[in-house]
Amino acid sequence: MALGAAAKEALWYQYWIKEVFNVDTIPVIYGDNQSANCLSKNDLNHQRTKHIDITHHFLRDHVYNKRIDIQWIPTDKQQADLLTKALDTKQFSKLRDQLITKV
Helix, strand or coil: CCHHHHHHHHHHHHHHHHHHHHHCCEEEECCCCCHHHHHHHCCCCHHCCCCCHHHHHHHHHHHCCCEEEEEEEEEECCCCCHHHHHCHHHHHHCCCCCCHCCC
């Protein structure tokens, strides 16, 4: 679900950048859930995936058509956790420092 929501946002920004700046880009979405990443890249349907709503399969289509790139990132390097989870001081400082060095 989170990858799907992120993909919607990424596609909107991709289309906006193309419209305004005439630049073609392929957004990269980093996720720490290996199962979700695999489902977005593999069109295999089985018992565990039959509950997924049809509207969420669009992510797989965009990955297949190379409009979005989904990449795995280890949980301890997931910078989004800085804004979405309660972290211990060590992990908070590590992620904060990663953000500061990228600016």
